[in-house]
Amino acid sequence: MFDYRDLKVLSTAPALQVQGMGRLSDLLDDLVVYRRLEPMDPRLPSLQDAWRDMGLADSSIPRKLEQPYARVVTWLLQRARELDAPGQKIRQVIYLGDTATSDSIAFHNVLQVTGWSGWAFIASEQADAPPTIEHRDDGITLTNRWGAIAHWLCWLTEEQGVRIDASTAVIVDIDKTALGGRGRNSTPIDQARMEGVEQIVAQVLGERFDHDLFQRAYQELNQSRYHPFTADNQDYLAYTCLIIGAGLCSLEELIEDISTGRMADFEQFIRWVDARLCRADDLGLIDIHRTVYAHLRAGDPTPFKAFRRQEYLATVRRMGHLPNDVPIERRLQEEICLTGEVLAVVKWLKERDVIMLALSDKPDEASVPTPEQETEGYLPLHRVPTHIVGHPIEEWLPR
Ligand SMILES: [Mg+2]
Numbered sequence: 001m002f003d004y005r006d007l008k009v010l011s012t013a014p015a016l017q018v019q020g021m022g023r024l025s026d027l028l029d030d031l032v033v034y035r036r037l038e039p040m041d042p043r044l045p046s047l048q049d050a051w052r053d054m055g056l057a058d059s060s061i062p063r064k065l066e067q068p069y070a071r072v073v074t075w076l077l078q079r080a081r082e083l084d085a086p087g088q089k090i091r092q093v094i095y096l097g098d099t100a101t102s103d104s105i106a107f108h109n110v111l112q113v114t115g116w117s118g119w120a121f122i123a124s125e126q127a128d129a130p131p132t133i134e135h136r137d138d139g140i141t142l143t144n145r146w147g148a149i150a151h152w153l154c155w156l157t158e159e160q161g162v163r164i165d166a167s168t169a170v171i172v173d174i175d176k177t178a179l180g181g182r183g184r185n186s187t188p189i190d191q192a193r194m195e196g197v198e199q200i201v202a203q204v205l206g207e208r209f210d211h212d213l214f215q216r217a218y219q220e221l222n223q224s225r226y227h228p229f230t231a232d233n234q235d236y237l238a239y240t241c242l243i244i245g246a247g248l249c250s251l252e253e254l255i256e257d258i259s260t261g262r263m264a265d266f267e268q269f270i271r272w273v274d275a276r277l278c279r280a281d282d283l284g285l286i287d288i289h290r291t292v293y294a295h296l297r298a299g300d301p302t303p304f305k306a307f308r309r310q311e312y313l314a315t316v317r318r319m320g321h322l323p324n325d326v327p328i329e330r331r332l333q334e335e336i337c338l339t340g341e342v343l344a345v346v347k348w349l350k351e352r353d354v355i356m357l358a359l360s361d362k363p364d365e366a367s368v369p370t371p372e373q374e375t376e377g378y379l380p381l382h383r384v385p386t387h388i389v390g391h392p393i394e395e396w397l398p399r
Helices: 006-011 067-084 100-114 146-159 187-208 211-221 224-230 234-245 253-258 265-275 283-297 307-316 328-334 338-350 371-375
Strands: 019-024 092-095 117-124 133-135 140-143 166-171 353-360 386-390
Touching: 006 146, 019 328, 019 338, 067 100, 067 166, 067 353, 092 100, 092 338, 100 117, 100 140, 100 166, 117 146, 117 338, 133 146, 140 146, 146 338, 166 338, 187 211, 187 234, 187 283, 187 307, 187 328, 211 224, 211 234, 211 253, 211 386, 224 234, 224 253, 224 265, 234 253, 234 283, 234 307, 265 283, 283 307, 328 386, 338 386
Parallel strands: 092 117, 092 166, 117 140, 166 353
Antiparallel strands: 019 386, 133 140
């Protein structure tokens, strides 16, 4: 007999297993938005067309932690609900995520802008620690097992008495939640991004590309103590590695300038590069620099488009590509898989007529193919098939 108050079952649960192949779109269709907040579902209006109706001050794209982001997302949920159940009001929200800090803020913003009741499930797996689950007063449940999502759902419906029905909105985080579950399968997501940086730098520098120098620069500057310089922005980091690889400055010089405050932030750096590059004759590099600089000045938070395109290809290459019989440990290290337990709960929720939207903070350029790639058969990430990996939890879910 399954007892949701008892976590022991998670220690003794059957090993992780491959549960066939699937796509996020099997359950969510195109009810997906990537960072630009443009719904993939053509029935829903874009931010550019509807920002006034959404209650925004202008058409600039809010980031995940900002309150206007919650406005856009909940407005889209309401509009989507209206499309298939006219007159049906949303009264409560369920949020599935992987990051205690940012997903909590995004969840609280949703409650604040709507007045809905809500509950969030946030997991980051630590398979070598005893299973834990903590139900906080603010509606957020934190756990170190993806499988505990069944315990949480039982707790929600049985102990809290929450009725899941058409008045329920569900927000599913994609990155490291539905795809590449944090603590279990997030390595290949990070690897795809790093490969994207490396490939664009190698492409621009050609024979001058120094793999070891690139690795050193990337590992060093990717650390949080450089966030005042990189703003934790991977596009800025990729561009900086390119400039170091091109020899415009050495890694040591840059570290020195950052630590003494001579180089305050990335904007100063790119201006400095701009002044030096006008005397250079490296056309490939100048071309990339001009494009990045133009996007940056236009306020685009992902100015290094060429890098993100490489990241997209590196990500797709890591989905569903391994044969069915590779050991599970290797699969979780190399292939971006769907998180079986999250999928099982999404399916359970869908059967109860909720309205769902999946969110990704990955830039659209790293998530959706170009028109040319589309004609070659490339798909947006939520439509790419890959293996589903998880513990079988179906029989633990509430009836
Ligand atoms: Mg995430």
